[in-house]
Amino acid sequence: MIEREPERVADACHALDCATVVVPYLDESRFVDRAAVTETATRLGLLADALDxxxxxxxxxxxxxxxxxxxDTDAQTAFDLLVETADDSVGVELDLGWAKAAGQDPIDLLYRYGDRIPLVHLKDVTADGEPIDLGNGVLDIPSCIxxxxxxxxxxxxxxxxxxxxPLASLANADAVLQEPHRAR
Known part of the structure; x- marks a missing residue:
């Protein structure tokens, strides 16, 4: 819909007093090689321009x-290539838990690409990369914040x-974030 009717998407967002549209998922085929990542970056750039x-x-x-x-790349990840290839108008809603689950350092990603990351998802994960209640996993919550x-x-x-x-998970997250040593 973003590609077909960007004005309609923007109108819906503005009706909700929101000016941010998030592409929530693109499948693995968009990240398998340099050509796929470059095509994805170009496509996202066109969408960003249309929404802008x-x-x-x-x-x-x-x-x-x-x-x-x-x-067909060196040690660079598809994420790195995407952020570095995409037009500056394409931002990132960085999911810290998924980055950690993939073996990445979310703190490093925040410092490296912070100017492109206006939103983050604070999600905790187990050592095996499975989502878990906040504070019960391996994410360094205070350092990420x-x-x-x-x-x-x-x-x-x-x-x-x-x-x-879900309600208990929200209450737990609130309690974890209220702890002075956790949330700072």
Missing amino acids: EHGCRLLYHNHDHEFVTPT EAARDAGVEWILFEHDQPED
């Missing part, structure tokens, strides 16, 4: 599969993909 004409910005939300090394603040992130959004009890 209507007063909205575009962000891409990562998962763990963007952190593979494309088949500090890095996000240092990078100028506008919003830190709590996320848990499949909580057993």
